[in-house]
Amino acid sequence: MQFPKPYTLAQIASILDIEFVGDAQFQITGINEIHVVTPGDIVFVDHPKYYDKALQSQASVVLINKKVDCPAGKALLISKDPFTDFNRLTQHFKPFQKSYDSVSKTAKIGSNTIIQPNVFIGNHVKIGSNCIIHSNVSIYDHTLIGDNVEIHANTVLGAAAFYYKKRPEGFDQLLSGGRVVIENDVHIGASCTIDRGVSGDTIIQQGSKLDNQVHVGHDTRIGKKCLIASQTGIAGCVVIEDEVTLWGQVGVKSDVIIKEKAVVMAQSGVGKNLDSGKSYFGSPAKETRTAYREMAALKDLSSPKKAKSNE
Numbered sequence: 001m002q003f004p005k006p007y008t009l010a011q012i013a014s015i016l017d018i019e020f021v022g023d024a025q026f027q028i029t030g031i032n033e034i035h036v037v038t039p040g041d042i043v044f045v046d047h048p049k050y051y052d053k054a055l056q057s058q059a060s061v062v063l064i065n066k067k068v069d070c071p072a073g074k075a076l077l078i079s080k081d082p083f084t085d086f087n088r089l090t091q092h093f094k095p096f097q098k099s100y101d102s103v104s105k106t107a108k109i110g111s112n113t114i115i116q117p118n119v120f121i122g123n124h125v126k127i128g129s130n131c132i133i134h135s136n137v138s139i140y141d142h143t144l145i146g147d148n149v150e151i152h153a154n155t156v157l158g159a160a161a162f163y164y165k166k167r168p169e170g171f172d173q174l175l176s177g178g179r180v181v182i183e184n185d186v187h188i189g190a191s192c193t194i195d196r197g198v199s200g201d202t203i204i205q206q207g208s209k210l211d212n213q214v215h216v217g218h219d220t221r222i223g224k225k226c227l228i229a230s231q232t233g234i235a236g237c238v239v240i241e242d243e244v245t246l247w248g249q250v251g252v253k254s255d256v257i258i259k260e261k262a263v264v265m266a267q268s269g270v271g272k273n274l275d276s277g278k279s280y281f282g283s284p285a286k287e288t289r290t291a292y293r294e295m296a297a298l299k300d301l302s303s304p305k306k307a308k309s310n311e
Contacts, residue, residue: 022075161218
């Protein structure tokens with residue numbers, strides 16, 4: 001999530017009322033999670049296990065709960081609770097805005113786009129030309145939609161990320177300040193849910209097609225000309241490259257990469273990276289031929305003749 005203008009280290013520390021380590025005039029341009037940080041960003045870390053990853057990342061500033069040696073070219077913000085202070089920055093720079101209209105006055109809608117009854121379009125949404133948005137679709141703030149996009153009834157674009165920190169008193173949600181970006185020629189079925197990024201973008205690239213009842217988690221990137229069948233659940237921070245096919249009821253774990261032209265058969269569970277151009281089946285998903293051979297071997301072992309010969 002980028003700030004509307006650069007801020008100094010001292011200015012950000014003042015917003016949070018915390019101590020800093022580094023040049024007071026150090027320039028900061030945004031905040032981001034560890035997997036999408038770029039130079040100029042703040043990243044937060046609140047567990048020693050991940051200190052080195054944060055300190056060695058591309059982030060320019062680390063929001064951290066302990067004073068540590070600061071790598072050259074970086075700065076620190078010292079916080080008692082980095083998770084909460086990261087949320088405070090999200091609230092400060094991208095606060096929730098109430099919408100008083102079913103189609104916000106700040107929304108921009110292109111020529112020849114059809115908006116069916118009972119659609120909600122939030123603040124600062126941009127929709128391109130020649131789109132069809134069917135009834136009861138909800139499009140949250142800051143969503144970007146390209147040209148020739150069709151979205152079927154009851155779909156929700158831009159709901160909050162499923163991202164929680166467990167506290168003694170319950171769960172604390174990490175606020176979502178990112179966006180959903182839908183590129184040209186994408187079709188999205190009925191009753192799909194596509195969560196916005198926590199600090200970056202959830203992206204569906206040009207020409208991809210989603211069936212009904214597909215869930216796409218926060219900060220996930222779906223490539224060009226992908227096919228995703230119904231009841232597929234994709235967790236956050238997944239990368240699905242171009243021309244991938246996911247058949248019905250596939251489940252994909254967070255932080256997984258599915259490489260281009262891979263095919264995942266129905267009811268499979270993807271828990272690790274998958275190579276390009278191969279077919280996968282099972283849970284955990286394996287190359288289809290391997291999975292079928294293993295199933296055949298198990299069936300053979302359990303057959304009555306085999307069981308009798310082993311007595």
